[in-house]
Amino acid sequence: MIHSLSLSDVVAxxxxxxxxxxxxxxGGVRLTYPELDARVSRLAAALAEQxxxxxxxxxxxxQNSHAVLExxxxCSRLGAVFCPANWRQAEDELRFVxxxxxxxxxxWExxxxxxxLHARPGTSAGAWVQAGAEYERLVASGTPGEFPEVADTEPALALYTAAFAGRPSAALLSSAALLAHATSLLVVRQMEPGFTFLNNGPLFHVGTMMFCLATLQIGGTNVFMPAFDAEELCRLVDAERVTQAFLFGQMIDAVAKANAGGKYDLSSLRFVAHSAEWDGMITVDDSPWCRSKMGGYGQTEVGGMLTFLGLAQGGAGFAGRPSPLVQVRLLGPDxxxxxxxxxxxxxxxxxxxxSGYFARPDLNAEKSLYGWHHTGDLGRREPDGTITFxxxxxxxxxxxxxxxxxxxxERALKSHPAVADAAVIGVPDPAWHQSVKAVVALKPDATVTEDDLIEHVKTVLASYKKPRRVAFVPEIPKRGFTPDYDALDAAHGGGNYPGA
Incomplete structure (x- = not known):
């Protein structure tokens, strides 16, 4: 194990x-690294006893909590796998997980x-521990002893992603992969000791998790808030001298509005330039990551970012160049x-x-064809070697x-008894880039309203996945057995897809 380095090793x-x-x-929890390491050991022992x-x-x-990191x-200390699931999902989605x-x-919270789910027996799970007092009792109950030696190539984190087939799959990431990605990120972001990250984005999302772990690796401070709230974010940045938070356009605008009177000092926040109002509140950062507007190409399966625009300032390809610890190829079907x-x-x-998807052998074989991970995305190599997504x-x-x-x-829509067939497209949205529009064909003599179908989807899926609009048609145009999405886009205003 002389060459192994796990997440557990880093905190120790x-x-x-x-x-x-x-x-x-x-909140009221403040832990030094020795205190965090001691809690992790007690928690690992308590989990082993379970x-x-x-x-x-x-x-x-x-929601977000220091318990997620603990x-x-x-789990890294035990060789187990930890999965933070999307808490916003509907009961049916979580039951599948x-x-x-x-x-x-x-x-659980x-x-x-x-x-x-907790109240209904029959779910495929062992012990249920409620966050808060019950979780704290679990931590306190552990008596640390000898832990097993765990290779850093063993999976430590599972994040659900890629629901192309109608159900998501859990991508397994090892300590070695997570720390390799953290190393690349902290170099491009030019993170230094004292770096403080505000975990306000969802920790089931690799975009937040990758910064949480890079902050851990550099020995910085992770600040947690349950979910995004503009006023509370301002307070925490001021109180904890936060260096970076999980923010994008609409969130930045909300924070700038919340701090319009200058109530909070946000100057510790070293972030991307956005607007005159925003730039006057923060310190505009000059790292390659921030100069490039945090650009690049990534996905959960590569630990976060596969390419960085910060490694290709002025390059022709708007996805930049590959991370120093990966290879990227643009492959044809052969x-x-x-x-x-x-x-x-x-x-x-x-x-x-x-390390592949949990319990998906066929998908794993398909995704690793020819000895390369196939992302499912198309790109182009530009003459200067940079990549365009x-x-x-x-x-x-x-x-x-x-x-x-x-x-x-579509699966959720088709589960409604009145729906014979359905297809879903994305339409341009000024605030959210795209919103969901459903195109639905009803069964003979069936009746249902647009609001009925939207509410039905909300009972099956997370609310953000519901259609904003529903168009009723006699039948769904097809290419073979699949919807003709180009025809649907042309007929129903689709567009603004990623990469377009």
Whole structure:
């Protein structure tokens, strides 16, 4: 194990080398690295006493919390796999996750969906531990002893993604992959000791998780808030001297509006230039990451970012150049590299790549064809060697920061008894880039309203995936057995897809 370095090893080393550094801030919780490491050891011991061992899964159903980081580190210490699931999902979606993942332990916060799942027997899960007092009792109950040696190539984190087939899959990421990605990110972002990250974006999203782990790796401070709130974000940036937060256009505008009177000092925030009002509140950062507007190409399966625009300032391709620890090829259907200027599938291999999807052997074989991870996205190599992202090989809708897969929404629509067939497209949206529009064919003599169908989807899927509009048609145009999405876009105002 002399060459191994796990997430657990990182926090244990920080406990020795950074004994006075605050590792975690979460409301009234403030933990130095030694305190965090001690809690992780007690939690790992307590989970082991619950029967958790190598390869077992531990599921988090809740909003952002320091417990997310503690559970991930404790699972790393045991060789188990931690999964923070999307707490905004509907009961049916979370029931699928429970069935698919079969977690040994579920740590949960009450919501309509999680409370219903907890109350109904028969879910594929072991012990349920409620966040808060019950979780704290679990941590306190552990008596640390000897932990197993765990190779850093073992999966430590599972993040659900890629619902192209109508149901998502859990991408497994090892400690080695996560730390390799963190290394690349902290170099491009020019992170230094003292870096403080505000975890206000969802930790089930790789965009937040990758910064949380890079901050951990550099020995910085992770500040947690349950979910985005502009006023509270301003207060925390001021109080904790936050260096960076998870922010994009609409969120930045909301923060600038919340601090319009200058009530809070946001100057510690070293971030991307956005507007005169925003730039006057913060310190505009000159790192390659921020100068390039945080650009590049990525996905969960590559640990976050596969390419960085910050490594290709002035380059022709708006996805930039590959991370230093990966290789990227643009491959054709035969597995051969396409010529520069031609479109091919973005494929990769290297240190940050995931270990495959949990319990998906056929999909894993398909995705690793010819010895490369196939991202499912199309790109082009420019004459200067940089890469341009063209768009998904299969249809995807981008609403805000969320990826919405038509197959998933179509499945929900078709579960309504009045619906004979359905297709989903993305239409331009001035605030969210795209919104969802459903095109529906009803069964003979069936009647249902637009509002009825939208409400039906909300009972099956997370609310952000619901259609904003529904168009009723006699039949769905097809190409073979699949909807003719080009015809649907032309007839119903579709457009603004990622990469377009």
């Amino acid at each position: 080393d920080h406990a020795r080398s950074r004994p006075q550094v605050v590792a975690v801030v979460d 029967g958790v061992s190598g390869g077992d899964r531990v599921l988090w159903l809740g 559970l991930l580190l404790a 429970l069935s698919d993942l079969s977690p040994a332990v579920v740590v 009450p919501s309509d969906a999680t409370t219903a 597995g051969a590299e396409v010529a520069a200027g031609e479109a091919g599938e973005i494929c990769a291999r290297g240190k940050t790549l995931f 063209i768009g998904p090989k299969l249809r995807m809708i981008k609403s805000g920061v969320e990826n919405i897969y038509p197959a998933e929404v």
